[in-house]
Amino acid sequence: MIHTKSESDITSLAPSSPSRSPKRAVYYVQSPSRDSHDGDKSSSMHATPNFHSPMESPSHPSFGRHSRNSSASRFSGIFRSSSGRKGGRKRNDKGWPECNVIVEEGNYDELDDDKAFMRRCQALMAFCGFIVLFTVFCLIIWGAGRPYKAEIAVRSLTVNNMYIGSGADFTGVPTKMLNVNGSLRISVYNPATFFGIHVSATPVNLIYSDVVVATGQLKKYYQHRKSRKNVLVHIEGTRVPLYGAGSNLVISDNAFQVPLKLEFEVISRGDVVGKLVTTKHRKRVSCPMVIIDSTSNKPIKFKKDSCTYT
Template identity: 80%
Template sequence: MQHPKSESDIASLAASSPSRSPKRAMYYVQSPSRDSHDGDKSSMHATPNFASPVESPYHPSSGRHSRNSSGSRFSGIFRSSSGRKVAGKRNDKGWPECNVIVEEGQYDEFGDEKAYTRRCQALMAVCGFFLLFTVFCLIIWGAGRPFKPEVAVRSLTVNNMYIGSGSDFSGVQTRMLTVNSSLKISVYNPATFYGIHVSATPVNLVYSDVVVATGQLRKYYQHRKSQKIVLVHIEGAKVPLYGAGESLVTTNNAVKVPLTLEFQITSRGDVVGKLVRTKHRKRVSCPLGPEYGEFTKAATADDEIQFVETSSTEVAEVLYPVGKLDKPFFGLVKSEPEKYTSLDGNLTSDRILHFLENNKFPLVTVMTELNSAKVFSSTNKRQVYVFAEADDLKKLTESLQEVAKKFKSEILLVAVDIQEENLAKPFLTLFGLEDSEETVVVAFDYKYNSKYLLESDPTSRNIEGFCSGLVKGTLSPYYKSQPIPDNKNASILTVVGKTFDDLVLNSPKNILLEVHTPWCITCEATSKKVEKLAKHFNGLEDLVFARIDASTNEHPKLQVEDYPTLLFYPATKSDPIKLPTKSGVKDLASLINKKLKSQDRSANDEL
């Protein structure tokens, strides 16, 4: 049996159910009370048990709900119209009275939140993609930047050049220049993963700020890791020179025109299509003329010094800020107290190389293990060496630099720490001073294969005079010599450097001289032969036996290549006769007898 609905039921249905819609199943939820004003500890009311959902107090809810969702979605308390809690009050159907069930939220909010989240995720994905792509492009761009194309001018061939007289378009009389030439340019693309598009500004030949010929490089594409040589035709027909032509001198129908080649080459690499590109520009300014040819020839011959050329006065003044820079100009820049040195006069490759060889070293070169090879290989024929302890060298540095300035390009002045045996001892041994601990000044003139020793105190004034004598050639060569020995009652005389003239060259007798060294292996056997010969020829007035240690004694007239050596000096003192050292004593005695010219009695053949 159906029961009539109350007004509250009708209102509830009207509020929650749309009109003209099919009847849905209704679920009714009663939540426990959350607050109590009368102090009851139990705020929960049991849900009445009704036989049918239609007969229970209803709150419409479309859709399906679990118990958890129902309990969480709806909460409320049964209140009376007066706002006070009524425990047992029921309506006319016996239901507990419930005016309002308070809802905590709306279902539509969940749909809006999901849509908003999806939009945010999509936006973040798009932003992340663009960010990663941008970073990728930047990495590729940065990786491509260092690969700058290398541009080099290979050659300029002038097919025709003619200078004549004429007039310009306004009728002004002037010299006219006609040029027909071809230029070869080498372009190398070092990039490993992209090619380049190469283009250039007009290629101009300039004489005294006047463009006398021009050409154009055709734009082309060059593959990665490749080199290409392109040809550019440069032409100029009857170009008026005006005042610039007055300085040209024609000799035998030939004229030297100092031209300058000027152009700018541009390369563009499409790293990632048109999105990421690298672009490089290189300006080429190449002077052409006889001086430049000599400059390049010298640069090719010297692989030790870095050569730099520029046609820009501003750049030249930065590199060489001292003095007036006239074209053509050649200067040397060093990291030394005297930093700038220039070459005056005509520029030829020989003069340039000679200038560099004489000026590339510091005023005073401190010899080390690293630069010793460069010092030894220097082509400077005159070299002065100062051997002293490190502290003494520091005290002499300033005075040595003043001396070096006066003999610049004429003498190579070298300072050596005497405690460095590997560097100092080989030099000092040549003078017999290997054990010296005092300051020693020596010099070499390799042009005459001579050496010199400063025997006075090594003061600044004496060193300057020593260098001056070396340049003028007034120094006396130095020869090593041991102290003069006592040869009284000696069967074999000991000759030293200082007594070589008196005992050998100026002696009226025949001299048999043995030349030996301490390190010679076979010298001892030869010495025994000489002793036997001296004993055999004992008593001959015109025959003297002598020996000299060539390691510690020198003389300009004593030139021996190997040791031991036996030299027979006749009484007439003609050139010495070399005797075989491998011969036996008898054979040597026979040879000596044959060489003796004044002999009162014949030597006994028996020994």
């Protein structure tokens, strides 16, 4: 007996029929293990991919993007695992691993600073060398000019007026008074061959028993090299009180003898190399003499050994 089936039965049985129900393929995705070897990685990479749902099948539109994401995650996992085995690496703010970079070009500013420093050192060394050489040169010139001393010679002393009389000093004390008026002639010779000299002198004093009875001053002047010059110094003393020294004077018939001594010092300065290198010499002169009233207005000439030059 053939039973007819109703549409409701057919409808209810259609979904449960094994022949008409669609078969869904099951896929499995297996990521490589951290402890797996290279052989396992290669086998897992070449294995047939399994998908859990049609959404993960290659025919689905999202398969490409999903597979790229999964592959990127898989490779990042491999990279993390490999970096984990090597002890780990630092990552920057973008997630990229940091590694040592070979600097092919240095800082050119440092090279410029080194060159500038070297130039300064060379300039300083050149300046120091110039100073040393110039100092040696000046010492040589100074040593060469040192032996050239000015030669001083006292030629004569002319007493124009000499008077001894009684009087009183500015306090009213009575004593003998002395008036002297005369001129002294001096010869100065500069033997230097390559520089001139500046000649000056201390006051020229005419002394009687430690009392300065007359004085004069040599004017400062410049004398050229290898030259000789005669200078005249005017000396004068007016109403000079002698006090106790005057008691030794013997005056008779307006005639008298007065022992005197002439003392002064001549200073010569030579500019060898401008004012940087100079030579300076001093010569002290002392000439004893006796003035007689009858010899007034007559020059007293001095021989070479009449004076001492020190």
